[in-house]
Amino acid sequence: MGNLNVIAIIMVIGLTVFTVGLAIFVRRFTRTTADFYLAGRKVGTIANASAISGDYLSAASFLGVAAAVYASGLDGVWYAAGFAGGFIVVVLFIASALRRFGEYTVADFAYGRFGSDRIRLVTVVMVLLTSLFYMAPQMYGAGTTWTVLVGAGLFGLSPYNTGVIIVGLIIMFYVMVGGMKGTTLNQIFQFWWLWTAMFLVCVFAFFAGNFSYPKALNEVTHEQHRDVKTATVAELTADDGAMLAAAESAMSPEAFESVQEVVDAGDPEATAGVLLPAKNKLHTLREMFFNEPGHRYDAFNQFSMVLALVLGTAGLPHILNRYYTNPSGSAARRSTFWVLVFIGTFYILAPIAGLAGRQIIDNAWRAGTAPINAAYVDGLLLKSDAIMPTLAQILGGEWLMGAVAAGAFAAMFSTTGGLLIAAASAIGHDVYEKYVNPDAPELRKVFVGKASVLFFALVALGIGLGIPAVGLDKAYPALIAMMVTWAFAVGAGAFVPMLLTGIWWKQTTERGAIAGMLVGGLGSFFFIIMNILKQLGNLPAEGTLSFLGSLTFPTLFTFPAALLTIIVVSKLDGQLPKNVDEIWMRIHGTAHERHEREMGTDKVGTMFSSGGH
Template sequence: MYPGALAITLAVMAATVAISWYARRYSGTTVEFYLAGRTVNVFMNASAICGDYFSAASFLGVAGAVYASGMDGLWFGIGFAAGFVPVLLFLASPLRRFGEYTLPDFLAARFRSDAARLAGVAMVQIIALFYLAPQMVGAGTVWELLVGRGLPGLSPYATGVIVTALVMIVYTAVGGMRGTTWNQALQFWIMVWAVVVLLALGIVTGFSYSRALADLSLGPLVSAERWRVADLLRPDPATGKTPADQAREVMSEAYWRARIEPRLADPDAEVTVLMPQKSRVRPGEPAVFNRPGHLYGPLDQISLVLTLTLGTAGLPHVIMRYYTNPSGPVARWTTVYVLVFTSGFYLLASTVGVMGRALAPALAAKGRVGLAIQVVDGVLAYPDQVMPFLAQSLGGDVVLGHVAAGAFAAMFSTIGGLLMASAASWGHDLYEQYIKPDAPEWLRVAVGKAALVAMALVALGLGLAVPRFELTRAFPAVIALMVTWAFSVAASGFVPVLVTAIWWRGTTLRGALAGMAVGGGGAVLFVVMNLLRIRGALPDHPLTALGKHLTFPTLVTVPLALLTIVLVSLWDRRSVPENIDEVWIRVHGTARERQERLLARVGLRARTGRPGA
């Protein structure tokens, strides 16, 4: 246990609870509870969106993915940062101008249909579940590393999951959206500060990005892999070489003799060794740190970036934050700030991944390995642990506390946003619309809080269940991968219907429903089949063969969803909603309104010398 690190982490937890408790006075009505009264300014909302968006995959996973795979991991940072470009161009201002509370609200009003609302609610809940799972995994993992102890009868991992769920219940249910906004903004800057401190210590130690990148790319990329001894010593019929021979080529002789060789006498024993990796882009060649191809083949390279770029625009907890801005133009400027913040953060996080790969061997050789971290001949067995490892190795207990606080801040802020979006769907979109439309304000808020508690308990169950899938055996940067699956569902299920509903008057209800079913349903089916195949519960079959070549379904499901929407809407063109003109004015404004906004901006610029809002 590291008392200083634990104290800093507990202080952050206490601060979030205190902020939520103070904000409770502002959550007495539904518009306050769900949307903070629509009064959040540009800087505060941009910071809160970043806190909401920077999940465990951002704070731990991006650095871990770069550490594990080099260029393949760098795509995560690039894709996450680019994700707000479609939001800026196509969604932020129109959705805020339209008003309402949630994405299901928009769909119901756009198509004048209860079916559209219910389909939207289903998609929100599916995305929330996919996204909550890796956040809870991150919570359990960080607690296991930081504290190393659990409550009586519980493992450290399970304790971390349970403590996080309980804190989140207080965090969101008490403070509502205003308290969540203040917490998310604070937590974003805690994350930034932690990464900056870590990089500063690395630079003082002698880290140089350009030199490290060149040195790491001189030989083949290696990864830590767990092998059963009998399999490790089994010769390849084609070459006669065993996996053990390949491992010895990239491992030091001293480590092999001291740690591996004594265990080779037991065929059923498991050992973790370093293995040279093959490029999936250049068959027959080794994977290299500064070239893509370690984890993903040519199709996956494209699909990964597409998934991350489009997936952001379909995340309900992120898009819901734009409803807290006072107006459409403010929402647009908020997105500009977010683009600046995200680009800077992901640049820093990716650099930490390179720094970890460069410094880990020397730090391990000096005996600077603490926590519950396994280092195999200078390489971390679990890349997602690179930031806590560097923090403890370079700065000791205090810096570890900063990083641990940043990690919990990342998970708290994202979980808080997901719970708010999920609760809004249950409370506002279902209870208020269908069960008791005439319910008083206090009862509406109470139902929203009850939905938050219920979803937090579901998240707890997900966090405890995920380790049984043993995904780390197949994917080293598992947190980033699981978040990307959530992005796949969001990109496929929501983005095609949102873009067409906003920008094509001819989109019909049947087209929208069919597109959501094909896109979102196809993405969910693809991910589930991949999980079953990883566990060996699904035999090789032509229907599952695509999963071997395409880790992310977006490259298939997004075009299919768009094509479905267009074709069904053209076939069903007579059922274009009668209120389409009214909807178009709400989404885009009249020509006169647009001209008045332009003249107002020009006048403000002339008077102050600054651009208008």
């Protein structure tokens, strides 16, 4: 265990107390299911945009984007651009129609649009699948951040498990107590906290670290890009010591000396951190530089990753549910514009932090002033996910480190809170209220919603604890970003084709939509599981199974396959709902909104009243 960051821990505790306190305060205003799931449908444009941004910016964005840029240069910057670009798909094709339809959940939309119980249930299953995929990296981020920040476990547990359990319990409590109103208010606060933390890190880099964006980019590009790797002596000395020779060429003589000492000791299982020249996967004959593409992705995956990110955003149920909290379709569009402004500025800053880290952390390490809690190899962080807290501590001491640590927890709280609401509404609203006990009193429905939150929080907690147990953390070098991309892939396959055709193609039938969701959602799930099995070494190295396990981003296949399935099955089926014209007018008409505008009921109200609908 390294230094205990007392100030940082106090700031994280302060954030937690505020979060829980706000949820308790809002509790008195949560009486109905509309309050619990939709904050009474009275969330204003800027407030909703802030809440959507808080919902969206998870640990992957706050810790992962800067880390990806730090480790991979330009290919890492794509995470930021792709995460932001996804909202264009939302605003162009989905936002206002979804709000005008005026229900609670994506499953409600599927039911209302296609008129069958089975499509609602299929949608519920897909919502739960996507939400669990997205909750897993948040829980993993909680464990790893706790490990960096505190470095100690409680009650005999490991630091990782302690972090997962504590963060999981806090989120469960505040979502159960505050519902969507409490979650919304918390997300607004949490978004602005983490935006400010990222902004401060960049400001400190420019003023305290003498950082210049174009100059720093030029300087890191002067030498070939290097990868950090922990290698065994056996690996280093294999093939006549090819890896050892590569490490010698990439490392400073002083740093390489310590590697040589480990090798000379002769234990083949002993490990050493080494730097190796990075390979260019895109232009294989070129050397790899920080400001060029190719560190992570070959030509196929350059396209596939972009599609997965921009389409996946429109398939995240916790983001889609947020559109129902807008007072009108037009407000839903305006919210999305402001989301793009808020997260766009955040995503411009995150790669700056990643690049600044490459330069400033290296300088601090060579000057002997780098924080001792992190592990380094010749000036580079051994784990790139530690860049934000490490850079913050170098630039602004424990206070800035505290702001960043609290920002990391805010990112996990806000995203997991939104996911729990989405998962709870899938069970509490879509199943219990519709099929189990439709006549239940309002208080009973809210109680079931809270019980669903409890259940899914415990499931998420279990997944978080299980990740290291099955070795996933060792199978993927950047696990948080990878797991988030899986959630994007499932959402993009399951929901986006159904939503696009449901909104824009009147001839879409219920059978077509179900078939498309199954092909897209389960197809993505299948490819992800195959990829995991391959990474864990459970598939043969060659052959069909190996090929099926090699697709890092299945969206390039699953999205068109789902879309095509919907079109073909709908054409063959031809069974449109009898009231398809009414449904169409509900999606695209505005009489209801114009009536509300005339009556003055479309105005943004206060969330501090109960019983709104």
